Amino acid sequence: MRGSMSGSQGLLRALLRLFSKEVKQYVGTDQFGNKYFYIPERKNWLGQTMRERRFVEARDKKEVDYREGDIPMEWEAWIRKTRKSPPTIEIECSQFHQSLCAMVLHLFSLLIFWTHSSLLMSRQREIEERAVNLESGDLPE
Incomplete structure (x- = not known):
């Protein structure tokens, strides 16, 4: 009804x-x-x-x-x-801003990871070189 x-x-x-x-x-x-x-x-x-x-x-x-x-x-x-x-334009700008911020944060985290990885690889090469020098009897000056 x-x-x-x-x-x-x-x-x-x-x-x-x-x-x-x-x-x-x-x-x-x-x-x-x-x-x-x-x-x-x-x-x-x-x-x-x-x-x-x-x-x-x-x-x-x-x-x-x-x-x-x-x-x-x-x-x-x-x-x-x-x-x-x-609020149409405001919402669109807000959504664009949020996605832009997310992208920047992602790129920043990749940059930090890459920098950290590069430093670790550089440090690892340095340690390996010292180990080879110690085995061969070459002492660092």
């Missing part, structure tokens, strides 16, 4: 959207695949001013399945209108 009620409500919303000239604009997608939309302020068919709407369409969940933390903090702030602009 409840399923048919929510289905009819969805149909009613779709019809109202069709007649109210409500056009959703795609804003961005978060790292979980949730899509964010915006409907600008507009006049309805009665001439009333309708406030702007910001909302998320979940990738694989129903709206009632959402828990705190399922939407990234930056997007949550945008939906609640505590931030003016969507």
Whole structure:
């Protein structure tokens, strides 16, 4: 029974959207695949001013399945209108920065490993040379 009620409500919303000239604009997608939309302020068919709407369409969940933390903090702030602009560029830069940092750390660890290996190999050659000199009776000067 409840399923048919929510289905009819969805149909009613779709019809109202069709007649109210409500056009959703795609804003961005978060790292979980949730899509964010915006409907600008507009006049309805009665001439009333309708406030702007910001909302998320979940990738694989129903709206009632959402828990705190399922939407990234930056997007949550945008939906609640505590931030003016969507965080798409900020998130992309943050992800790029994180991958760049990871790459630099990896290269740095390789450099340290290579330097350490070179020093160990150099030290090992030095010890081997001394051993050969000691066996042959040549004493270092």
